[in-house]
Amino acid sequence: MTSLPNFDHTLLGTDFDLGRVEITRQMLDKYCEAVGDAEAAATDVAPITLPTILIAPSEFPSIGLKHSGSHVLATWQLESRQPIYVDDTIAISMRLEDVYAKTGRSGTMVFVVWSVNFSNQHGETVALGRKSFITRPVAD
Amino acid sequence: MKTTVHYFEEVELGDEVPALERRATPEAVRLFVEIARRKNVKLFTESEAARKVGSSKPIVPGDLVMAYIAQALQKWAPEATIEVLDVIFRQPMSQMEPLHAGGLVTDLGDPSDGRVTCDVFVIGEQGDRLVLGTAQLTMPSKESAPNP
Numbered sequence: 001m002t003s004l005p006n007f008d009h010t011l012l013g014t015d016f017d018l019g020r021v022e023i024t025r026q027m028l029d030k031y032c033e034a035v036g037d038a039e040a041a042a043t044d045v046a047p048i049t050l051p052t053i054l055i056a057p058s059e060f061p062s063i064g065l066k067h068s069g070s071h072v073l074a075t076w077q078l079e080s081r082q083p084i085y086v087d088d089t090i091a092i093s094m095r096l097e098d099v100y101a102k103t104g105r106s107g108t109m110v111f112v113v114w115s116v117n118f119s120n121q122h123g124e125t126v127a128l129g130r131k132s133f134i135t136r137p138v139a140d
Numbered sequence: 141m142k143t144t145v146h147y148f149e150e151v152e153l154g155d156e157v158p159a160l161e162r163r164a165t166p167e168a169v170r171l172f173v174e175i176a177r178r179k180n181v182k183l184f185t186e187s188e189a190a191r192k193v194g195s196s197k198p199i200v201p202g203d204l205v206m207a208y209i210a211q212a213l214q215k216w217a218p219e220a221t222i223e224v225l226d227v228i229f230r231q232p233m234s235q236m237e238p239l240h241a242g243g244l245v246t247d248l249g250d251p252s253d254g255r256v257t258c259d260v261f262v263i264g265e266q267g268d269r270l271v272l273g274t275a276q277l278t279m280p281s282k283e284s285a286p287n288p
Contacts (some may be wrong), residue, residue: 030171030174030175033168033171034168034169034171034172034175035168035172035207035211036168036208037207039214047207047210047211047214048222049203049206049210049225052176052203052206052207053175053176053203056176056177056178056179057178057179057180058177058178070192070193072183072193072202073229074228074229075226075228076202076203076206076225076226076227077224077226077227078224078226079223080221080222080223138193
Protein backbone atom coordinates (compact mmCIF):
# COMPACT_ATOMS: atom_id res chain seq x y z
CA MET A 1 0.00 0.00 0.00
CA THR A 2 1.33 3.47 -0.77
CA SER A 3 0.27 6.99 0.10
CA LEU A 4 1.36 10.39 -1.15
CA PRO A 5 4.02 11.96 1.09
CA ASN A 6 3.62 15.54 2.21
CA PHE A 7 6.54 17.59 0.92
CA ASP A 8 7.24 20.54 -1.38
CA HIS A 9 6.28 18.94 -4.70
CA THR A 10 7.56 21.93 -6.68
CA LEU A 11 11.11 20.76 -5.92
CA LEU A 12 10.77 17.52 -7.89
CA GLY A 13 13.19 17.64 -10.81
CA THR A 14 14.93 20.74 -9.46
CA ASP A 15 18.72 20.94 -9.69
CA PHE A 16 20.67 22.20 -6.69
CA ASP A 17 24.25 23.43 -6.86
CA LEU A 18 26.11 22.18 -3.78
CA GLY A 19 29.35 23.99 -4.50
CA ARG A 20 32.87 22.66 -4.87
CA VAL A 21 35.18 20.50 -2.81
CA GLU A 22 38.94 20.30 -3.26
CA ILE A 23 40.38 16.81 -3.02
CA THR A 24 43.42 17.22 -0.84
CA ARG A 25 46.12 14.72 0.03
CA GLN A 26 45.08 15.05 3.67
CA MET A 27 41.44 14.29 2.84
CA LEU A 28 42.40 11.19 0.88
CA ASP A 29 44.75 10.01 3.64
CA LYS A 30 42.09 10.44 6.31
CA TYR A 31 39.48 8.73 4.17
CA CYS A 32 41.77 5.77 3.53
CA GLU A 33 42.63 5.57 7.23
CA ALA A 34 38.94 5.60 8.21
CA VAL A 35 37.98 2.85 5.76
CA GLY A 36 41.20 0.86 6.29
CA ASP A 37 42.42 1.12 2.70
CA ALA A 38 46.21 1.36 2.89
CA GLU A 39 46.66 0.53 -0.80
CA ALA A 40 44.55 3.43 -2.03
CA ALA A 41 46.39 5.76 0.35
CA ALA A 42 49.62 5.05 -1.53
CA THR A 43 48.31 6.57 -4.77
CA ASP A 44 47.01 9.92 -5.98
CA VAL A 45 43.83 8.34 -7.33
CA ALA A 46 40.76 8.37 -5.10
CA PRO A 47 38.83 5.13 -4.50
CA ILE A 48 35.52 4.90 -6.37
CA THR A 49 33.68 5.42 -3.09
CA LEU A 50 35.33 8.74 -2.19
CA PRO A 51 32.43 10.78 -3.66
CA THR A 52 30.22 9.37 -0.88
CA ILE A 53 31.84 11.78 1.58
CA LEU A 54 31.76 14.84 -0.63
CA ILE A 55 28.16 15.76 0.18
CA ALA A 56 27.60 16.71 3.79
CA PRO A 57 24.07 15.75 4.89
CA SER A 58 23.59 19.27 6.23
CA GLU A 59 24.02 20.55 2.65
CA PHE A 60 21.09 18.53 1.35
CA PRO A 61 18.33 20.93 0.36
CA SER A 62 15.27 20.86 2.57
CA ILE A 63 12.24 19.47 0.78
CA GLY A 64 9.79 20.29 3.55
CA LEU A 65 8.99 16.66 4.24
CA LYS A 66 6.26 16.29 6.85
CA HIS A 67 6.99 12.82 8.12
CA SER A 68 8.59 12.04 11.45
CA GLY A 69 10.83 9.10 12.21
CA SER A 70 14.41 8.00 11.96
CA HIS A 71 16.25 9.03 8.83
CA VAL A 72 18.76 6.56 7.37
CA LEU A 73 20.58 5.80 4.15
CA ALA A 74 18.68 3.29 2.01
CA THR A 75 20.56 2.92 -1.28
CA TRP A 76 23.63 4.28 -3.06
CA GLN A 77 24.44 3.75 -6.70
CA LEU A 78 27.78 5.15 -7.81
CA GLU A 79 29.03 5.13 -11.36
CA SER A 80 32.63 6.10 -11.97
CA ARG A 81 33.22 7.92 -15.25
CA GLN A 82 36.79 9.09 -14.76
CA PRO A 83 39.38 8.88 -11.98
CA ILE A 84 39.36 11.55 -9.31
CA TYR A 85 42.85 12.76 -8.40
CA VAL A 86 44.39 14.60 -5.51
CA ASP A 87 44.20 18.37 -6.20
CA ASP A 88 41.06 17.99 -8.32
CA THR A 89 38.23 20.36 -7.49
CA ILE A 90 34.90 18.57 -7.65
CA ALA A 91 31.68 20.45 -8.31
CA ILE A 92 28.55 18.75 -6.99
CA SER A 93 25.00 19.15 -8.16
CA MET A 94 21.93 17.25 -7.05
CA ARG A 95 18.45 16.74 -8.36
CA LEU A 96 15.41 15.61 -6.41
CA GLU A 97 14.25 12.59 -8.43
CA ASP A 98 11.45 11.06 -6.42
CA VAL A 99 9.67 11.01 -3.10
CA TYR A 100 7.32 8.16 -2.34
CA ALA A 101 5.82 6.28 0.57
CA LYS A 102 5.36 2.63 1.34
CA THR A 103 3.41 1.19 4.19
CA GLY A 104 4.47 -2.01 5.85
CA ARG A 105 4.08 -3.77 9.18
CA SER A 106 6.10 -1.13 11.01
CA GLY A 107 4.14 1.78 9.53
CA THR A 108 4.65 4.22 6.69
CA MET A 109 8.14 4.77 5.34
CA VAL A 110 9.03 7.64 3.04
CA PHE A 111 11.80 7.30 0.46
CA VAL A 112 13.59 10.37 -0.87
CA VAL A 113 15.67 9.78 -4.00
CA TRP A 114 18.40 12.15 -5.25
CA SER A 115 20.63 11.98 -8.29
CA VAL A 116 24.09 13.49 -7.96
CA ASN A 117 26.59 14.70 -10.52
CA PHE A 118 30.25 15.12 -9.68
CA SER A 119 32.38 17.03 -12.18
CA ASN A 120 36.00 18.11 -12.09
CA GLN A 121 37.68 21.47 -12.71
CA HIS A 122 37.71 20.73 -16.46
CA GLY A 123 33.94 20.40 -16.50
CA GLU A 124 34.14 16.63 -17.05
CA THR A 125 31.72 14.37 -15.23
CA VAL A 126 33.83 12.11 -13.02
CA ALA A 127 31.02 10.27 -11.25
CA LEU A 128 27.27 9.94 -11.20
CA GLY A 129 25.28 8.87 -8.22
CA ARG A 130 21.81 8.00 -7.11
CA LYS A 131 21.24 8.09 -3.39
CA SER A 132 18.09 7.45 -1.40
CA PHE A 133 17.13 7.93 2.20
CA ILE A 134 14.33 6.41 4.15
CA THR A 135 12.39 8.02 6.96
CA ARG A 136 10.71 5.30 8.94
CA PRO A 137 8.94 4.87 12.26
CA VAL A 138 11.25 4.75 15.26
CA ALA A 139 12.04 1.17 16.35
CA ASP A 140 10.42 -0.02 19.63
CA MET B 141 38.56 -20.27 -4.93
CA LYS B 142 41.03 -17.90 -6.60
CA THR B 143 42.07 -15.28 -4.09
CA THR B 144 43.33 -12.91 -6.78
CA VAL B 145 42.65 -12.54 -10.50
CA HIS B 146 44.60 -10.31 -12.87
CA TYR B 147 43.02 -10.88 -16.29
CA PHE B 148 39.50 -11.22 -17.60
CA GLU B 149 40.26 -14.73 -18.87
CA GLU B 150 40.92 -15.94 -15.32
CA VAL B 151 37.37 -15.14 -14.20
CA GLU B 152 34.53 -17.63 -14.46
CA LEU B 153 30.83 -17.38 -13.77
CA GLY B 154 30.16 -18.32 -10.16
CA ASP B 155 33.62 -17.32 -8.95
CA GLU B 156 33.57 -15.93 -5.45
CA VAL B 157 35.06 -12.62 -4.47
CA PRO B 158 36.79 -13.62 -1.24
CA ALA B 159 35.21 -12.09 1.83
CA LEU B 160 37.10 -9.24 3.42
CA GLU B 161 36.58 -8.94 7.16
CA ARG B 162 36.39 -5.51 8.69
CA ARG B 163 35.30 -4.17 12.07
CA ALA B 164 34.51 -0.48 12.12
CA THR B 165 36.04 0.89 15.30
CA PRO B 166 34.59 3.96 17.04
CA GLU B 167 37.83 5.79 16.13
CA ALA B 168 37.47 4.94 12.44
CA VAL B 169 33.83 6.02 12.46
CA ARG B 170 34.73 9.27 14.24
CA LEU B 171 37.34 10.02 11.60
CA PHE B 172 34.92 9.11 8.81
CA VAL B 173 32.12 11.39 10.06
CA GLU B 174 34.67 14.19 10.52
CA ILE B 175 35.87 14.08 6.92
CA ALA B 176 32.31 13.53 5.68
CA ARG B 177 31.39 16.74 7.56
CA ARG B 178 28.53 15.06 9.37
CA LYS B 179 26.94 17.30 11.97
CA ASN B 180 24.24 15.04 13.34
CA VAL B 181 26.38 12.13 14.45
CA LYS B 182 24.37 10.68 17.35
CA LEU B 183 23.51 7.53 15.42
CA PHE B 184 27.24 6.89 15.14
CA THR B 185 28.22 7.83 18.69
CA GLU B 186 25.29 7.12 21.02
CA SER B 187 23.62 3.80 21.72
CA GLU B 188 20.33 5.49 22.64
CA ALA B 189 20.08 7.14 19.21
CA ALA B 190 21.10 3.90 17.48
CA ARG B 191 18.29 2.01 19.25
CA LYS B 192 15.79 4.12 17.33
CA VAL B 193 16.97 2.48 14.12
CA GLY B 194 17.08 -0.99 15.64
CA SER B 195 20.71 -1.30 16.72
CA SER B 196 21.87 -1.81 20.29
CA LYS B 197 25.20 -0.10 19.59
CA PRO B 198 26.24 2.99 17.63
CA ILE B 199 26.00 2.17 13.95
CA VAL B 200 28.45 2.33 11.05
CA PRO B 201 27.75 4.83 8.25
CA GLY B 202 26.57 2.99 5.15
CA ASP B 203 28.99 5.03 3.04
CA LEU B 204 31.86 3.57 5.04
CA VAL B 205 30.66 0.01 4.56
CA MET B 206 30.39 0.65 0.83
CA ALA B 207 34.14 1.24 0.87
CA TYR B 208 34.62 -2.24 2.36
CA ILE B 209 32.85 -3.76 -0.65
CA ALA B 210 35.04 -1.79 -3.05
CA GLN B 211 38.14 -2.97 -1.19
CA ALA B 212 37.03 -6.62 -1.35
CA LEU B 213 36.59 -6.28 -5.13
CA GLN B 214 39.88 -4.47 -5.58
CA LYS B 215 41.78 -6.98 -3.44
CA TRP B 216 40.37 -9.81 -5.55
CA ALA B 217 40.99 -8.06 -8.88
CA PRO B 218 43.73 -5.44 -8.35
CA GLU B 219 43.90 -4.46 -12.04
CA ALA B 220 40.14 -4.08 -12.39
CA THR B 221 38.36 -0.78 -12.60
CA ILE B 222 35.15 -0.62 -10.63
CA GLU B 223 32.71 1.12 -12.94
CA VAL B 224 29.49 0.84 -10.95
CA LEU B 225 28.69 -0.01 -7.35
CA ASP B 226 25.01 -0.20 -6.53
CA VAL B 227 23.96 -1.21 -3.01
CA ILE B 228 20.93 -1.46 -0.77
CA PHE B 229 21.39 -1.05 2.97
CA ARG B 230 18.97 -3.52 4.49
CA GLN B 231 19.79 -3.30 8.17
CA PRO B 232 21.89 -1.07 10.41
CA MET B 233 25.40 -2.32 11.12
CA SER B 234 26.89 -2.00 14.59
CA GLN B 235 30.38 -0.75 15.30
CA MET B 236 32.90 -3.49 16.17
CA GLU B 237 30.64 -6.11 14.60
CA PRO B 238 32.64 -8.34 12.26
CA LEU B 239 31.47 -7.50 8.75
CA HIS B 240 32.35 -9.68 5.78
CA ALA B 241 32.27 -7.94 2.42
CA GLY B 242 32.34 -10.21 -0.61
CA GLY B 243 30.74 -11.11 -3.88
CA LEU B 244 29.96 -13.59 -6.61
CA VAL B 245 30.49 -13.32 -10.36
CA THR B 246 27.11 -13.40 -12.08
CA ASP B 247 27.81 -12.26 -15.63
CA LEU B 248 30.73 -11.89 -18.01
CA GLY B 249 31.20 -9.88 -21.16
CA ASP B 250 33.94 -10.84 -23.57
CA PRO B 251 37.69 -10.17 -23.63
CA SER B 252 37.21 -7.11 -25.82
CA ASP B 253 35.14 -5.30 -23.19
CA GLY B 254 36.48 -7.09 -20.07
CA ARG B 255 33.15 -6.63 -18.31
CA VAL B 256 32.58 -8.57 -15.10
CA THR B 257 29.32 -8.27 -13.15
CA CYS B 258 29.14 -9.38 -9.53
CA ASP B 259 26.53 -9.63 -6.83
CA VAL B 260 28.03 -8.02 -3.77
CA PHE B 261 27.09 -8.22 -0.12
CA VAL B 262 28.08 -7.57 3.45
CA ILE B 263 27.33 -10.30 5.96
CA GLY B 264 27.05 -9.60 9.69
CA GLU B 265 28.04 -11.83 12.59
CA GLN B 266 24.64 -13.56 12.66
CA GLY B 267 25.01 -14.47 8.99
CA ASP B 268 22.48 -11.90 7.82
CA ARG B 269 23.07 -10.09 4.56
CA LEU B 270 23.07 -6.53 5.80
CA VAL B 271 23.98 -4.94 2.48
CA LEU B 272 23.16 -6.31 -0.96
CA GLY B 273 23.91 -5.04 -4.40
CA THR B 274 25.75 -5.38 -7.66
CA ALA B 275 29.06 -4.19 -9.05
CA GLN B 276 30.30 -3.81 -12.57
CA LEU B 277 34.01 -4.01 -13.24
CA THR B 278 36.22 -3.95 -16.28
CA MET B 279 39.32 -6.09 -16.37
CA PRO B 280 42.28 -6.18 -18.74
CA SER B 281 42.52 -9.03 -21.20
CA LYS B 282 45.60 -11.24 -21.49
CA GLU B 283 45.53 -10.43 -25.20
CA SER B 284 46.08 -6.77 -24.50
CA ALA B 285 48.79 -7.35 -21.88
CA PRO B 286 52.26 -6.18 -22.94
CA ASN B 287 54.68 -8.97 -23.83
CA PRO B 288 57.40 -9.53 -21.25
